[in-house]
Amino acid sequence: MAISYEQGVAFVEGFAAAIAENKDYLTQLDSEIGDADHGINMQRGMQAVLPKLGSLAGTDLSQLFKTTAMTLISTVGGASGPLYGTLFLQLGTATAGRSEISPQEWSQALDAAVQAVRARGRAELEDKTMIDALQPAADALRTAVQDGVPFGDALTASERAAEQGMQATIPLVARKGRASYLGGRSAGHQDPGATSSWLLVRAARQAFAGDA
Amino acid sequence: MAISYEQGVAFVEGFAAAIAENKDYLTQLDSEIGDADHGINMQRGMQAVLPKLGSLAGTDLSQLFKTTAMTLISTVGGASGPLYGTLFLQLGTATAGRSEISPQEWSQALDAAVQAVRARGRAELEDKTMIDALQPAADALRTAVQDGVPFGDALTASERAAEQGMQATIPLVARKGRASYLGGRSAGHQDPGATSSWLLVRAARQAFAGDA
Amino acid sequence: MKKLINSVEDVVKEELEGVAAAHSDLVKVHFVPNYVFRSDAPVSGKTAIVSGGGSGHEPMHGGFVGLGMLDAACPGEVFTSPTPDQILEATKAVDGGAGVLHLVKNYTGDILNFEMAADLARAEGIEVEAVVINDDVAVQDSLYTAGRRGVGTTVLAEKICGAAAEARRPLKEVAEICRRVNANGRSMGMALTSCTVPAAGKPTFELGEQEMEIGIGIHGEPGRERRALATADEIVEMLARPIVDDLPYRRGDSVLAFVNSMGGTPLIELYIVYRALTRLLDGVGVKIERNLIGPYITSLEMAGCSITLLKLDDELTRLWDAPVNTPGLRWGI
Amino acid sequence: MKKLINSVEDVVKEELEGVAAAHSDLVKVHFVPNYVFRSDAPVSGKTAIVSGGGSGHEPMHGGFVGLGMLDAACPGEVFTSPTPDQILEATKAVDGGAGVLHLVKNYTGDILNFEMAADLARAEGIEVEAVVINDDVAVQDSLYTAGRRGVGTTVLAEKICGAAAEARRPLKEVAEICRRVNANGRSMGMALTSCTVPAAGKPTFELGEQEMEIGIGIHGEPGRERRALATADEIVEMLARPIVDDLPYRRGDSVLAFVNSMGGTPLIELYIVYRALTRLLDGVGVKIERNLIGPYITSLEMAGCSITLLKLDDELTRLWDAPVNTPGLRWGI
């Protein structure tokens, strides 16, 4: 039981589909505590990624993730562009030359990717950012995989952790990103980036749990 | 039976009161086919006239009307400032040195004043301006006085003519003033200046018909 | 009504106090009667130029007082012509012995008040010439009406005549140049929103989310017609085509293209309008030699724009390029 | 949404096409990746200055490219930071061999994208210094947060550093001057209305007829707090007092006072705000040596204003006065 290149493509395509579906929702969340463009930004980026996937056929997971990263970096802008770009870039580095990886390797790649995003954005847990969804997701996946939980269930646990982390951003007062300018007024609103991160973790579950 | 200096003052004060009362109405009319300031302009002017009346005590009708004229000219601006200023200036000239005048003399003074306004503004009847209220008022007064109609009734006829002239501006397409820029769109709206002119003629009736 | 003001009565007075405080190096402000004048006025031997009109069009006119443009500007109440005594005092204050040009926009109120002031000034022995700007193609011209409004071309005339006067051209020639600018300039404007006269307290007219007014003036009044909201390219077609056809501007003509904000429309949109205008003019073979883009003749906070074209000749171009130093327009110095 | 645009996707592209058509004498525009650059770039031996950020703040930054100010500006989508490749290409295009200053406003997106671009440029052997502007006193500063936003002081820093670079000061010194400007500049802004991001199609927030937002940034986001509508004098007190107390500006200090429109507020109101500011500063004994009044760093069509104070010394004043020739700011030439 492993994650194939095709599943990697399904993951990226699934994330793009989820963003397209939730574009206005993400922008709405960003208009409450940001500048009303998160959905627009992510949509622009992922729509730029899709047409490139075809030409990647026959390459490996690393190429897939790196191409996704470079495309996001050069089309999204904003805070989310470099951050999601960094996340996929690290996934690419962690899967160098591999056309399929094991659940353990995916968990390690995700750990490294989340670490890279934290380093790039200098955000901690509870700063009310995408980290609040990504870190719990990576932690839950690691534990479950280590405990030998079936991969499908591990991915589900990871997704649930991301969702809970996303919901947990609602009461938080933002310390990073635009929302931090609002001070106390940022409390009571769900962080848009944490929401798109949950969509990413969910897309991974949907793509990888296939044969679980 | 004559028009005294006190009645002249009552006329000017009555016009000021009528403007104050109808300020928003006149501005509303001007907002439909002009630039929403006729009531504001006339109010500014007549409120500037009132405090000057006290110091005129002991002078004559000519001083009263000339002071009113100069004050309107120097405080109103817009189209109505010079036009009403010209009207009162001519009333002042026509009553030079007089502390009371006869109904005939008032009718002649009004004729001269309306003529002066027409000369200043180059407006004809049915151009949708104050002339459409002033000219019929002057004509009706002249005829009635010539026919020996009691002065009170003559003033009433003059006021009714002004009111009808004002109402008759509604269907007209403006050829002078701001409303002319609207072309056909100016039809269906009552002219603000014709409306303030009707108030002026009404104020004359109220002030002069006193002992009729 | 949401405005950064203290009281509706004090808007003009306090704005002028702000101007006086901000630009004491360039202009002085006289209060009661109100007028803005060059701090070095009167400039002896120079033709003086006095303009004016209602307030609410800033930077016009007060922002155009200074070297190479106006000698004085007479601001009336918001959208209300100034009074003769304001204009007379300003005329006397800036006359440098070479006479005074009254640069007047064609509105009954402006015409009548400037006429009265000119009569009074001449009675005091000052030579006064008046030139009336009437460039708005939205208004059908006719002998029997008040004629066309004076709009965007006024700004260009003030700059160009100011340069001519600065070059010590005599009053008659400056007036002649002003008539030439008026004869070669045409404008048309549109509104996406109305504006609120402070003393009135509410918008002069109401516009639906999907409506716009085409053929407006600069006093917040409704325009020639109400239309369904359209794209920038379509709007430029509605404004620029009648302008081009009116003079007409012909293949090979060189023009100054002036894209103006009515006050509430930001620069990012003006450049989209300018882009469309360049394409339309390319299509008819008219060359843009110079341009001016920004809020220069406004209707308070109204959203919308106007387009002005001025057919250039070498002299007009030279005068346009000449140095100017005013609060609202500056180059070459 | 009522805007003079053609399609929400093309706003930035078409605006840049308009800029390119309007100002070909001063700037060139490169498309994909998008950046505006001096038509005479690279100026060999001169420190180059590159700034950038989301679009929607016009004339900042593209309107400040030219002699004596920026060498290049990188416009992102509306309110969205530009991407590293835009910044990298612009940096390479204008480097005259003396290194490039990245003048960055403190927003996570701007910081991250400029950081990535700087890394890539350095990898290609270009010397890059980055200075971050964070002057917004509405945001409490702290080690644990993103810190203060970069707002009005950015415009002043671009002008002053541009003059220093034009005078051939080396990169390190230009960067040092930029830090000094940032250290001596403070701003705060307010909104009477929200604004509409074209791609979003509706106002970012809703404000009642009697409400205003105090302590906003420049991205149409709500501010520090919502308050009841107040007079211009009261609003200036709310904005300028925290600014004065923050640095603090002390009796005897000389400042540049910058009163900025958020885009939809017309000049007539800005002068009423400036008047109130002069009175407040008189009260604390701070002298206004220079001023800038108008829409220079905007949030699309938002109505509102911001106030920026910059404490001046002789060098900063000299650099401010030095000639500048850009589409958005021009004097001395």
Ligand SMILES: Nc1ncnc2c1ncn2[C@@H]1O[C@H](COP(=O)(O)OP(=O)(O)O)[C@@H](O)[C@H]1O
């Ligand atoms: N320093 C940071 N670290 C991690 N995530 C961040 C950081 N700053 C912002 N974010 C995330 O980015 C999201 C906003 O993204 P987006 O709206 O696309 O960019 P911008 O804020 O530049 O408009 C926030 O909701 C937050 O989750």
Ligand SMILES: Nc1ncnc2c1ncn2[C@@H]1O[C@H](COP(=O)(O)OP(=O)(O)O)[C@@H](O)[C@H]1O
């Ligand atoms: N040429 C004219 N002759 C006579 N009356 C005129 C003329 N032009 C305008 N008016 C009158 O002036 C009125 C408008 O006055 P007002 O609103 O105070 O001035 P403005 O039009 O300058 O704002 C019009 O309703 C009209 O009756």
Ligand SMILES: [Mg+2]
């Ligand atoms: Mg955002």
Ligand SMILES: [Mg+2]
């Ligand atoms: Mg009016």
Ligand SMILES: [Mg+2]
């Ligand atoms: Mg008026």
Ligand SMILES: [Mg+2]
């Ligand atoms: Mg953004």
